[in-house]
Amino acid sequence: MEQQNGDIKKELHGDKKYLLRLYITGSAPRSLIAVNNITQICKNHLVDYELQIIDVYQKPNLAKEDQIIAIPTLVKVLPLPERRIIGDLSDVEKVLYSVELL
């Protein structure tokens, strides 16, 4: 299959510590809430981070590579190990735990 979007680089731009990737479907309600929540969490708790928001409608291939099953899914790509959280990310503690900040 053609991979227009190329492989997802598991590398950080510059020397940032965190690479987070949130998969959404357009502005579906839980996707919308998830975007809102993750931007808040990043702003309040992270310093060195890169947040990628990926709309699977626009880039379906990326979802395949990351083996995404349900939307919204947040993938903590870096630092390893990789972690993923499903849902609208309204449980801040849980998100922070998975991102290993707690």
Place this chain on the structure above:
Amino acid sequence: MNYQDFSKKELVDEVRKVTRELEEARDLLQAIRKGEIDAVVVSRVHGEQIYVLDDANITYRKMIEEMNEGALSFNQAGSVLYCNKAFAGLIGYDVDQVISKPVIDFIDSGFHEFFRQILVQKFPGPVKKSIKLLDKTGKHIPVMISLNNILIAEMDVFLMTITDEREKLYIKKLALHQLALEKLTSKLRAAKDKAEKAVNELKEKNIDYTILNEEYIHINKILAKTNKELMLSKQKAERSDMLKSAFIANMSHEIRTPLNSILGYTKMLLDSIDDEEQRKHIDVVIHSGQHLLHLIDDIVDLSILESGEMKIVETQVDLNDLMCKFKNQFHAYAINRGKQHLDFRLQLPGNGNDGPVIYADEFRLQQVLNNLLSNALKFTEKGFIAFGYKIINSGKDLMFFIRDTGPGILEADRMIIFNRFEQGRRPSGSVVSGTGLGLAIAKGLTDLLGGKIWLESEVGEGSTFYFTIPLKMVKTPDVTKQVKEKRLKTGIPRLAGKKILLSEDDLFSREMMIYILKKTGAELIIAIDGRETLDKFKENNVDLVLLDLRLPEIDGYEVLKEIRSARPETIVIAQTAYAMLDDIRKFKEVGFDDYLLKPVGDSELFTVLHKYLG
């Protein structure tokens, strides 16, 4: 896998990894079961397929439904598939009144060709255009549209957003005013500078400059005055639309009053002349006067329709009765116009006996039928005019039809024929007489009544006009009213022994009414103002009062109140030159038994007298 190959640390790590993956898998399943997700992504042969949960699209829907910008989609046939509230609101409809209708129903006819092109030919790609919409009342709304075309489930769908440009045009207009104001100000400022310079020069030359100073003050005053006038003219422009309606109402009153006298006296003259040649001339005068009257009525109707102020008043209507009335009436008209050979066919559903009794605005319904039948009669020289109604949409709507064997309507004219002042041509090419308002009014009225109007035509064969109204059946018809209406008689009523009080301030109208009323043999009591009307009413035991509304001293409405409180059973008929039909509908509400519209003709007056005194 052989676990003995792993070191203890590796084993622990491996167990941790598997545990985490299991946790994530559990979380995923839980999230799916709880419905905390929007979509599921599935790998398929052709790529990734995204399955969206039912309510995941709600945000899009809400966004489009609630956004303050019109949105509309239609199919290749031009039927509206979807429209949002903002669009429906812009043109004064409910959303469900727009969906499934042809999109061009809501667009000014000047842009129909553009839409036809887009629908028929290959779509050239996204396009923006300034067009005009047509709102429920027939008013034009300038908008900017943006059109795109996409495939949804292999269906060609046109997407359109609609931006209201009234505000923008208004701001543009204001900006122009502003610009004019600034230009003028700078001009005057230059003049002021020049004057000041001149004053200074004169000062240097030691000349008395008081006069020039006065001139300078004068210029300043003019400047202030012009500024004020400009502001006023801007406000005036804004008010002019409102004033239009009032102006038309007033004009129609002013035209009707003298016409009243012209028509009345001419008819009186006709009775006293035996010479055939002279009678013909007078007939022409009467005919022209009546034509003028129709024209005024039409213009007034159209202006009320346009202002959106026309109200619907529903009463019980016996449909077959109404249709029979029309048949007789138009048969008589045809004979009048020398078309007695025309065959009028009334086609009623069933045996034509037990027609439905419905709730409808009888007056407006009659107007539409009248306009369409008049139109058919005007164009049909031979053959027949068939009309009637059918119940369609499993009892939801009434569809009326008027079929003629006239010359037919050219295809190019079929769209414009319902526009104001526009008329079709006869297929022979000859020009058509009339004002071109009848069909526009018919369209405006059917819209108002919640129906549609359209036509089918074959050049050389004839035309059929159709219109619908929602069918509202009456469960228990009010029988007494119908019986009363059915016994309408014509001819001069014999009213010897009856007392009629005629209240009229205008000399000409009064003389004319006396002339007509004398034929009935009733005893006449005359009053020329409100006070006298009340006095004479108290002195005499009158059966019927013909009451003018614009009376000196005490106006007609006050007089009515006094009459009603003194002897409520007395029949009071309003007579007025107010042509604003909306006013007239109010008469019955305030307590008049009936009304006569000036100029009052013999037949209208006799019909009313038959009805109440016969």
